Amino acid sequence: MSSLSFNHFKTGNSNSAIGLARRRRQALPIRPSRVAFKVCASSSESEAAGPDLSVNVNGLHMPNPFVIGSGPPGTNYTVMKRAFDEGWGAVIAKTVSLDAAKVINVTPRYARLRAGANGSAKGEIIGWENIELISDRPLETMLKEFKQLKEEYPDRILIASIMEEYNKSAWEELIDRVEQTGVDAIEINFSCPHGMPERKMGAAVGQDCALLEEVCGWINAKATVPVWAKMTPNITDITQPARVALSSGCEGVSAINTIMSVMGINLNTLHPEPCVEGYSTPGGYSAKAVHPIALGKVMNIAKMMKAEFDGDNYSLSAIGGVETGGDAAEFILLGADTVQVCTGVMMHGYGLVKKLCTELKDFMKQHNFKTIEDFRGVSLQYFTTHTDLVKRQQEAIRQRKAIKKGLQSDKDWTGDGFVKESESMVSN
Numbered sequence: 435m436s437s438l439s440f441n442h443f444k445t446g447n448s449n450s451a452i453g454l455a456r457r458r459r460q461a462l463p464i465r466p467s468r469v470a471f472k473v474c475a476s477s478s479e480s481e482a483a484g485p486d487l488s489v490n491v492n493g494l495h496m497p498n499p500f501v502i503g504s505g506p507p508g509t510n511y512t513v514m515k516r517a518f519d520e521g522w523g524a525v526i527a528k529t530v531s532l533d534a535a536k537v538i539n540v541t542p543r544y545a546r547l548r549a550g551a552n553g554s555a556k557g558e559i560i561g562w563e564n565i566e567l568i569s570d571r572p573l574e575t576m577l578k579e580f581k582q583l584k585e586e587y588p589d590r591i592l593i594a595s596i597m598e599e600y601n602k603s604a605w606e607e608l609i610d611r612v613e614q615t616g617v618d619a620i621e622i623n624f625s626c627p628h629g630m631p632e633r634k635m636g637a638a639v640g641q642d643c644a645l646l647e648e649v650c651g652w653i654n655a656k657a658t659v660p661v662w663a664k665m666t667p668n669i670t671d672i673t674q675p676a677r678v679a680l681s682s683g684c685e686g687v688s689a690i691n692t693i694m695s696v697m698g699i700n701l702n703t704l705h706p707e708p709c710v711e712g713y714s715t716p717g718g719y720s721a722k723a724v725h726p727i728a729l730g731k732v733m734n735i736a737k738m739m740k741a742e743f744d745g746d747n748y749s750l751s752a753i754g755g756v757e758t759g760g761d762a763a764e765f766i767l768l769g770a771d772t773v774q775v776c777t778g779v780m781m782h783g784y785g786l787v788k789k790l791c792t793e794l795k796d797f798m799k800q801h802n803f804k805t806i807e808d809f810r811g812v813s814l815q816y817f818t819t820h821t822d823l824v825k826r827q828q829e830a831i832r833q834r835k836a837i838k839k840g841l842q843s844d845k846d847w848t849g850d851g852f853v854k855e856s857e858s859m860v861s862n
């Protein structure tokens with residue numbers, strides 16, 4: 435397969451104040467171009483008959499919208515290669531930082547919630563908590579593996595996930611070194627809820643719009659590939675940091691990272707889970723149980739993006755509890771361009787992508803959708819305010835009552851509609 439890829443370097447950066455996104459968009463009709471242009475030979479999958487799952491996001495071509503979310507499924511060369519071989523649309527590697535020596539993990543670091551009666555050990559896993567940090571592998575090793583993957587899979591999309599301390603030159607160095615490996619885009623982890631905020635990293639930046647705007651400014655002045663900002667759900671209004679990230683030059687936002695949680699207390703030992711030497715710390719919640727929360731956050735971001743940003747130039751990558759093609763279809767119906775999966779891969783393996791593609795195609799066939807764009811964002815229009823729901827319901831009741839009331843006068847009886855007219859005046 436041949437592939438041709440080149441990047442348009444960013445021509446200008448335009449940091450702006452929070453809340454000025456709409457005015458700024460009008461003032462900047464031409465989006466500074468940092469999109470990557472890729473021409474790829476079509477995959478054997480897309481040649482098969484049926485709906486076309488391929489997507490183009492910020493100039494990146496993917497054979498399907500399914501992306502490995504940053505975490506254990508993108509933690510080293512072997513597993514990322516496996517993801518490409520199984521057919522994932524793109525891979526986002528485990529988050530890296532300059533100094534992995536500062537990252538010290540503990541074990542156990544996962545705890546799971548089951549849906550069986552009384553949390554029976556045999557019940558289906560619906561929730562997953564982790565207290566895992568970002569990659570504890572040396573940056574040099576990870577960069578070597580990114581480079582090798584890009585050499586072996588030049589037409590596949592590899593995205594680096596990065597995080598640094600509140601230090602401009604550290605961010606610049608990390609971006610520079612990561613870009614030299616040939617990665618296609620960068621996702622910024624502004625959202626890890628545990629461990630890293632203690633060092634003013636991750637969610638500590640994503641929860642503080644002023645800090646976020648400053649750090650996004652540094653990043654976007656330096657980066658030459660598309661940048662996605664990964665949002666934390668651990669905030670009252672997720673549209674605020676999403677707006678700041680896009681206004682500060684990011685091409686896309688990803689949502690959501692894990693939800694701050696305490697998985698449970700062991701009622702025999704009285705210690706919390708996951709239990710490390712008798713103690714625990716709040717962790718990040720993921721898997722099926724977070725899917726409705728993720729849908730809510732993605733819906734809010736998508737509405738904001740539709741109202742304030744030019745949809746063709748900005749992207750939305752949805753994450754949270756995806757295990758079926760239907761879960762992914764829901765995110766796309768809300769406006770997502772791509773759908774990331776992390777815990778689902780940890781539970782079902784890399785082959786999950788085949789099931790996801792088949793189920794998404796089945797959904798598309800059912801509605802006669804030929805491409806992802808045919809239904810992307812279609813359900814967003816059905817969200818409104820509660821006040822509007824009340825108004826709509828009152829109007830519907832008024833109309834039903836008007837029909838039920840039947841004829842106003844005996845002169846209104848007709849021959850053709852006689853039976854219906856009779857029924858309209860029956861009481862039950």
Ligand SMILES: Cc1cc2nc3c(=O)[nH]c(=O)nc-3n(C[C@H](O)[C@H](O)[C@H](O)COP(=O)(O)O)c2cc1C
Pocket residue numbers: 503504505506528529562564566567568569595623626664690691692719720721722724753754755756774775776777778
């Ligand atoms: C064990 C584990 C480790 C994770 N590590 C990272 C990470 O290094 N960087 C990151 O941005 N997100 C990380 N995440 C968050 C996931 O990428 C994802 O946002 C979240 O788990 C929700 O999606 P899911 O339900 O498909 O897992 C991690 C998640 C899990 C479960």
